[in-house]
Amino acid sequence: MTVLDNTTSPAPARGLFERLSDVLWRRPRLLVALLVLPPLAWLGIVYLGSLFALLVQSFFSIDEFSGQIRYELTLSTYAELFRAYNLDIILRTVAMAAAVTVAAAIVAFPIAYFAARYARGPMKALFYLGVMLPLWSSYLVKVYAWKLILAREGILNWAFESAGLSWLLNAYLSLPGVGGNSLSVSWTGTFLVFLYVWLPFMILPVQAALERVPPSMLEASGDLGAKPGQTLRHVLIPLALPGIIAGSIFTFSLTMGDYIVPQIVGTSARMIGQAVYQYQGTAGNIPLAAAFAVVPILIMGLYLWFAKRKGAFDAL
Amino acid sequence: MKAAVEFSRVARHFGAVRAVDDVDLSIAEGEFFAMLGPSGSGKTTCLRLIAGFDRPTSGDIAIFGQSMGNVPPYRRPVNTVFQDYALFPHLNVRDNVAYGLMIVGQNKKARRQAADEALELVALPGFGDRKPSQLSGGQRQRVALARALVMKPKVLLLDEPLGALDLKLREAMQDELKNLQRHLGITFVFVTHDQGEALSMADRVAVFNEGRIVQAGTPHDIYYRPETPFVADFVGSSNLLQPDLTERLGGGRVHAALRPEAIRLTEQGHAAQVVSQAFLGTATRLTLDMDGHRLTALVPKGDALPAVGDTVHLEWAPGDLHLMKAGA
Incomplete structure (x- = not known):
């Protein structure tokens, strides 16, 4: 009977897409290859390729008289990094990145802890909105807004004045290194703006890590005699460490590579990002720019290697 | 202490x-x-x-x-x-x-x-x-x-x-x-x-x-x-008797518990029908129907087994019918 035939033999593939589906079902590896190939090409050629090109550039040097690039492999450009004024740039940048990272971790932890442990429902939505909202507006706008906030005529100064604490702000600004004419032209200003723009990148991974810590873990610690401070030190922070490290990778590398914030808010002393920007642009010294750009990569690599050795990822 | x-x-x-x-x-x-x-x-x-x-x-x-x-x-x-x-x-x-x-x-x-x-x-x-x-x-x-x-x-x-x-x-x-x-x-x-x-x-x-x-x-x-x-229900395995059944069995109008292994099959006593049986190894579990109430009884290995549908007669020692407090 024809009705029976229809139910026992499989329906033939109809149309191009159905036949394509059949082929992909028979060869699952083909499907994986099709899915992976485009991003792999992007990552491999465009992303890593350009990085490699940069790396190669850093082994060339520039002829001091003609200003032409000499296409011979040499380490002389790297040697140039160790000249006092270049070394200053590197140390200054690393110090700033470290300060921003530590401060971001300290500020982010309680916020992330609250969000992971206590915020539920609408409260949680509000938390995500509060953390993400600043990311939705232009970075330039935020930095300029901070310049106005920190300026001598800005709201912060006004607040100190109104509270009768101008003397405190002025005393702080007169400190060498961190101070300046006003907050907006001081290292403190640069630090505050960095802390503000990169904070979400620390909060979110820390919150994700804390979310995965079962409440019973903290109870067990208390049950075994640990006061809250001891639980924080021996259980909570070690378990949140992968999140803190992930966040610190963001805050550290973003700070090290940035050339806009220190240009708008801060002193005239340069950071690595500005040096790269100037050497590859106006100065036309691509090899030195490339060598400078390698520095953050090296530092991040060292940092991750050290973190892994110290067992920061053991809780993963 | x-x-x-x-x-x-x-x-x-x-x-x-x-x-x-x-x-x-x-x-x-x-x-x-x-x-x-x-x-x-x-x-x-x-x-x-x-x-x-x-x-x-x-x-x-x-x-x-x-x-x-x-x-x-x-x-x-x-x-x-x-x-x-x-x-x-x-x-x-x-x-x-x-x-x-x-x-x-x-x-x-x-x-x-x-x-x-x-x-x-x-x-x-x-x-x-x-x-x-x-x-x-x-x-x-x-x-x-x-x-x-x-x-x-x-x-x-x-x-x-x-x-x-x-x-x-x-x-x-x-x-x-x-x-x-x-x-x-x-x-x-x-x-x-x-x-x-x-x-x-x-x-x-x-x-x-x-x-x-x-x-x-x-x-x-x-x-x-x-x-x-x-x-009785949560600890399980006991028969939980509703007050009207307990009363009919001579125990007063309260809930009662009756262990399956306390029930014996005899010639006279309370009549019930065998609904199903399950072989447990050392004993066989009978599910019985007594005027619409379900009861479970255990027949030890070696004892005569009634067939499903048979009418059997049940007996137990007076102390085995455990009466609960009224209103409990």
Whole structure:
């Protein structure tokens, strides 16, 4: 009977897409290859390729008289990094990145802890909105807004004045290194703006890590005699460490590579990002720019290697 | 003698939910005490109140005569084995076990030795260097036990510690826990929803329902003399007789419990029909219908078996029909 035939033999593939589906079902590896190939090409050629090109550039040097690039492999450009004024740039940048990272971790932890442990429902939505909202507006706008906030005529100064604490702000600004004419032209200003723009990148991974810590873990610690401070030190922070490290990778590398914030808010002393920007642009010294750009990569690599050795990822 | 744990009119309300409602309870020193009940009956909340993870809305809990009203968990002489074990994933097994000793400031050598001894006690010698993630469920359970025992608690709290284990392992651990408790002489408070586990291990059982203790007593009493229909039903295996049936059988208008093995098949007595039978090995279980009431009876191996549909006559010793309190 024809009705029976229809139910026992499989329906033939109809149309191009159905036949394509059949082929992909028979060869699952083909499907994986099709899915992976485009991003792999992007990552491999465009992303890593350009990085490699940069790396190669850093082994060339520039002829001091003609200003032409000499296409011979040499380490002389790297040697140039160790000249006092270049070394200053590197140390200054690393110090700033470290300060921003530590401060971001300290500020982010309680916020992330609250969000992971206590915020539920609408409260949680509000938390995500509060953390993400600043990311939705232009970075330039935020930095300029901070310049106005920190300026001598800005709201912060006004607040100190109104509270009768101008003397405190002025005393702080007169400190060498961190101070300046006003907050907006001081290292403190640069630090505050960095802390503000990169904070979400620390909060979110820390919150994700804390979310995965079962409440019973903290109870067990208390049950075994640990006061809250001891639980924080021996259980909570070690378990949140992968999140803190992930966040610190963001805050550290973003700070090290940035050339806009220190240009708008801060002193005239340069950071690595500005040096790269100037050497590859106006100065036309691509090899030195490339060598400078390698520095953050090296530092991040060292940092991750050290973190892994110290067992920061053991809780993963 | 002071009670190891004493609840005086303890209540814990979560908004409108009365998780624990006016509980009085006294656990003797050295006792293996089980808190039995379905999920949401308040037994785990009671355990958490003893540990100090939660505080009562009203009433007081005393441990060895000391009120725990304002005592945080880290200053209570109790330790807990958690349902999910709660082992610290970033520490190896030895450091997990030694955690409490590290917190109280014992030196490294002493706590290492104590941890290794505790691991030996729970039959895990040489496991100190492994990570919790490398252990099986049963092994993790033992580590959790060792971690609590190494603190030499006056009371050990166990929150469904065998719940995640498979049947065979569970039975083996039941014996081991019982032996360990006898050997150490520590008061054990054990929370479970498994009546078999509670009856086989505990010296005394409290049956919880809707935030209250409905009956507390020896496993024998709980099993043979359930005071309410809930206990009879939850502890299971007994026939629960409705008041009208009890009255007809001459017991007054109350609920009653009748064990299946107490029922004998005879020539005269109460008539019932065989609905189905199930072979259990040492006996055969008959499901009977007595004027619309279902009863279960056990026929020992070797006795004559009626067929399905047959009418049989039932008898039991007068004392076997356990009458419950009216209105219970």
